[in-house]
Amino acid sequence: MTLLALDKVFAELAGRRVLDGVDLDIATGEFVCVCGPNGAGKTSLLRAALGLLPAEGRITVADRDLREMSPRQLAERLAYLPQERRLAWNVPAVELAALGAPFLSGEAGLARGRAALDLVEAGHLADRGVAEMSGGERARVVIARALATDADLLLADEPVAGLDPDVQHLVMRRLRERAGGGRAVVATLHDLSLAARHADRIVVLANGRKVADGAPPQALSADVLRAVFGLSGVWFEGVSGPVLAVEPAQGV
Numbered sequence: 001m002t003l004l005a006l007d008k009v010f011a012e013l014a015g016r017r018v019l020d021g022v023d024l025d026i027a028t029g030e031f032v033c034v035c036g037p038n039g040a041g042k043t044s045l046l047r048a049a050l051g052l053l054p055a056e057g058r059i060t061v062a063d064r065d066l067r068e069m070s071p072r073q074l075a076e077r078l079a080y081l082p083q084e085r086r087l088a089w090n091v092p093a094v095e096l097a098a099l100g101a102p103f104l105s106g107e108a109g110l111a112r113g114r115a116a117l118d119l120v121e122a123g124h125l126a127d128r129g130v131a132e133m134s135g136g137e138r139a140r141v142v143i144a145r146a147l148a149t150d151a152d153l154l155l156a157d158e159p160v161a162g163l164d165p166d167v168q169h170l171v172m173r174r175l176r177e178r179a180g181g182g183r184a185v186v187a188t189l190h191d192l193s194l195a196a197r198h199a200d201r202i203v204v205l206a207n208g209r210k211v212a213d214g215a216p217p218q219a220l221s222a223d224v225l226r227a228v229f230g231l232s233g234v235w236f237e238g239v240s241g242p243v244l245a246v247e248p249a250q251g252v
């Protein structure tokens with residue numbers, strides 16, 4: 001089943017085109033990473049798909065036109081992990097994580113929040129105020145809030161920013177797991193090796209256009225790595241599967 005479909009989507013910010021005719025289909029079960037250089041349009045793509053950035057073109061969520069859906073219908077289908085991790089209120093982590101499940105009340109919501117914190121190994125932070133944490137600890141709590149939702153499709157902007165390397169892999173595994181069981185996840189990512197290791201599919205954006213879309217080795221081909229990122233890459237066999245190592249095409 002197609003959970004999200006973008007058909008020739010265009011968008012502008014401050015008079016500049018930031019999405020330039022993007023087509024994209026996301027199906028149940030997929031974990032898709034969106035990669036591209038700074039300013040390529042990754043955040044704009046997520047925000048257009050959420051209805052937060054006005055866009056031209058057709059966007060459907062589970063076959064319904066995005067513009068015809070109420071905020072509640074959108075919240076039931078779409079969850080968003082924004083790039084910005086700043087939080088206004090110093091609430092305990094478990095209460096913040098429980099906000100991901102607004103349709104559950106009281107104890108059920110808190111239990112969901114606690115379980116989501118455990119998923120990112122942040123259960124020990126449950127009773128700490130989110131203003132009394134390091135940036136990485138707070139990032140885990142915000143990810144837990146996103147994981148606590150029931151929405152079919154999670155759109156995560158830079159989900160691993162600021163996390164320890166082992167926790168980056170943990171979060172990527174959790175996102176992959178979430179994509180199973182009739183759901184899907186789209187995540188923007190700067191770390192191409194991490195995307196290549198965990199994603200089913202990689203979409204590469206450059207200047208608001210989709211320039212590659214496919215399984216990691218195809219999407220991050222030598223041509224794309226050089227032309228879009230100025231990198232050269234080598235695939236080698238790692239402990240648990242193929243690993244992509246990259247370096248500047250001109251050398252370090």
Ligand SMILES: Nc1ncnc2c1ncn2[C@@H]1O[C@H](COP(=O)(O)OP(=O)(O)OP(=O)(O)O)[C@@H](O)[C@H]1O
Binds near residue numbers: 045
């Ligand atoms: N609030 C804004 N007002 C005007 N232009 C903006 C605004 N936010 C982003 N842009 C511009 O829109 C384009 C796309 O930005 P976007 O944030 O979607 O890129 P991105 O790929 O997510 O970048 P990054 O990797 O740096 O987060 C860029 O050219 C950027 O300068």
